[in-house]
Amino acid sequence: MIDVKELTWQGLWKNNPALVQLLGLCPLLAVTSSAINGLGLGLATLFVLMGSNITVSAVRHYVPNEIRIPIFVIVIAAFVTIIQLLMQAFTFELYLALGIFIPLIVTNCAIIGRAEAFAAKNELFPSAYDGFIMGAGFALVLVLLGGIREILGSGTLFSGAELLLGAWAVDLKITIFVPDNPFLLAILPPGAFIGMGLLIALKNILDPRLEAKFAPKPEKIVERARVTAES
Amino acid sequence: MQFSLSSSPHNRVRRDTASVMRAVCYACIPGIMAQVWFFGWGVMIQLMLAIATALITEAGIMKLRRRNAKRILSDYSAVLTALLLAVSIPPLAPWWLIVIGTFFSIAIVKQLYGGLGFNMFNPAMGGYVMLLISFPLAMSMWLPVQSMALYPYNLTDALSVIFTGFSVSGYDITQLRLGIDGVTQATPLDAVRSSLLLGETYSEALQAPIFTSESGLSHGWAWVALAYLVGGLFLLWRKFISWHMPISMLAGVILTSGFLNMIMPDASGGVLFHLFSGAVLFGAFFIVTDPVSGSTTPKGRIIFGALIGFWTVIIRTFGGYPDAVAFAVLLMNIAVPLIDYYTQPRTYGARS
Numbered sequence: 001m002i003d004v005k006e007l008t009w010q011g012l013w014k015n016n017p018a019l020v021q022l023l024g025l026c027p028l029l030a031v032t033s034s035a036i037n038g039l040g041l042g043l044a045t046l047f048v049l050m051g052s053n054i055t056v057s058a059v060r061h062y063v064p065n066e067i068r069i070p071i072f073v074i075v076i077a078a079f080v081t082i083i084q085l086l087m088q089a090f091t092f093e094l095y096l097a098l099g100i101f102i103p104l105i106v107t108n109c110a111i112i113g114r115a116e117a118f119a120a121k122n123e124l125f126p127s128a129y130d131g132f133i134m135g136a137g138f139a140l141v142l143v144l145l146g147g148i149r150e151i152l153g154s155g156t157l158f159s160g161a162e163l164l165l166g167a168w169a170v171d172l173k174i175t176i177f178v179p180d181n182p183f184l185l186a187i188l189p190p191g192a193f194i195g196m197g198l199l200i201a202l203k204n205i206l207d208p209r210l211e212a213k214f215a216p217k218p219e220k221i222v223e224r225a226r227v228t229a230e231s
Numbered sequence: 232m233q234f235s236l237s238s239s240p241h242n243r244v245r246r247d248t249a250s251v252m253r254a255v256c257y258a259c260i261p262g263i264m265a266q267v268w269f270f271g272w273g274v275m276i277q278l279m280l281a282i283a284t285a286l287i288t289e290a291g292i293m294k295l296r297r298r299n300a301k302r303i304l305s306d307y308s309a310v311l312t313a314l315l316l317a318v319s320i321p322p323l324a325p326w327w328l329i330v331i332g333t334f335f336s337i338a339i340v341k342q343l344y345g346g347l348g349f350n351m352f353n354p355a356m357g358g359y360v361m362l363l364i365s366f367p368l369a370m371s372m373w374l375p376v377q378s379m380a381l382y383p384y385n386l387t388d389a390l391s392v393i394f395t396g397f398s399v400s401g402y403d404i405t406q407l408r409l410g411i412d413g414v415t416q417a418t419p420l421d422a423v424r425s426s427l428l429l430g431e432t433y434s435e436a437l438q439a440p441i442f443t444s445e446s447g448l449s450h451g452w453a454w455v456a457l458a459y460l461v462g463g464l465f466l467l468w469r470k471f472i473s474w475h476m477p478i479s480m481l482a483g484v485i486l487t488s489g490f491l492n493m494i495m496p497d498a499s500g501g502v503l504f505h506l507f508s509g510a511v512l513f514g515a516f517f518i519v520t521d522p523v524s525g526s527t528t529p530k531g532r533i534i535f536g537a538l539i540g541f542w543t544v545i546i547r548t549f550g551g552y553p554d555a556v557a558f559a560v561l562l563m564n565i566a567v568p569l570i571d572y573y574t575q576p577r578t579y580g581a582r583s
Binding site: 181183184185186188190194197 | 331339343361364365366367368369
């Protein structure tokens with residue numbers, strides 16, 4: 001009954017929380033100054049989204065309809081607190097770099113949106129998978145936008161990976177070029193807006209092409225051959 | 232005898248976009264000549280680079296949008312944008328600066344909104360502000376007036392500095408910026424700004440060698456501003472632009488700077504200083520008069536221009552950047568829909 005393929009397609013592309021639903025733009029635009037910052041916040045959001053989807057789906061029969069939103073928010077806040085404490089314990093420098101945007105995951109509309117639109121109406125496992133794949137779609141856009149801005153702004157990719165992944169990850173840093181004059185616009189907030197707009201535009205270009213490629217081919221129409229001439 | 236009846240306007244000037252754009256380009260010529268005279272050949276090279284980039288970008292995007300590139304290119308609006316941007320940046324800025332700036336102006340600020348007629352923001356100023364916040368250092372490398380420079384440069388030097396960073400005799404941009412006294416010469420706005428930040432008074436700031444006298448006029452820069460004024464008056468005389476926006480902007484600058492100078496004479500520049508430094512006269516006739524991104528109603532144009540003048544002086548005096556015409560123009564571009572909404576003229580015969 002769980003349609004994995006459909007959910008995956010919805011979460012990663014067709015209904016991507018960042019590119020299509022445009023939810024959670026505040027953290028999306030604020031922290032994506034580098035790919036690793038984006039990855040950190042993307043993973044945090046993914047875990048919160050999965051946790052809240054599972055919990056909301058599990059308690060959905062016991063929650064009175066009138067007060068479901070505050071209850072969802074409390075569930076989400078609990079998971080955000082867990083993530084925040086975990087990040088503070090294990091990735092302290094990344095925790096400092098992301099700052100206020102970790103607690104602000106509570107206000108990320110993508111999470112309450114999925115709780116309301118999907119988890120509150122579906123079984124446990126589809127909800128968990130939906131949370132995972134929606135979170136992955138969100139994280140992918142964060143990493144992509146962060147990567148673009150990092151390359152344009154400082155000429156590196158995955159700098160600071162050791163903050164998230166441990167000391168071995170220092171080697172992940174790729175220096176593409178060393179700019180004499182860094183392109184500050186890419187790192188400043190306007191660069192996030194422009195980059196985001198370009199990403200959405202790119203998706204809109206790709207959409208019709210993908211549709212043309214994957215659309216079910218029309219059944220072959222057989223026309224009855226005419227064997228007798230009337231003239 | 233039959234009279235043909237048609238609705239107003241009855242007396243029209245038959246001008247197409249291209250001829251208006253061309254006229255504005257021609258009107259820039261005195262200003263450009265003054266800039267070349269005082270600051271050297273760099274301006275011309277920036278101009279060529281900007282125009283080439285603008286045309287290539289515009290043609291590329293027309294191709295992407297499957298429009299007739301030739302028809303759009305021949306309306307000269309891209310050339311004008313390139314020209315306005317090229318004269319706004321330091322004459323010996325590295326070549327990629329003007330290329331990035333012009334590309335941004337044309338591709339992002341103008342064409343992404345739908346091309347000429349649909350852009351919310353003034354393309355040249357959008358590109359300029361992008362350069363200013365992205366490359367603040369390169370954008371502040373203004374040169375001294377060439378007659379006062381320690382190392383004046385010629386055409387081959389200019390080419391060499393713009394493309395390689397060093398002149399033929401091996402001077403880099405910081406050396407070329409030295410005045411005849413061996414001190415880096417700032418623009419008038421920079422000079423006043425930095426000495427006010429050091430705690431000096433405005434009249435002390437006017438002792439800098441770049442100023443001719445206590446009046447606040449500066450060597451070279453005032454002449455460039457005056458040359459743009461001449462070009463602007465030509466546009467006004469030939470009715471290519473209406474008087475509303477330039478006059479109200481200048482009035483805004485004069486009133487605001489006059490008032491500020493009256494209440495705090497030591498901490499803010501005088502009227503003449505504000506009028507003849509930086510981009511005020513250039514902006515009043517060539518930037519704010521952009522028919523696309525500016526206000527369209529007569530009353531709205533006056534409000535639009537006056538507020539640009541007001542914000543220019545306010546940002547110059549209290550803000551973080553020495554010149555502010557570009558910021559003021561962009562700020563007011565955002566306000567245009569609101570201004571237009573509240574200043575719609577009454578139709579003749581209709582009750583308000």
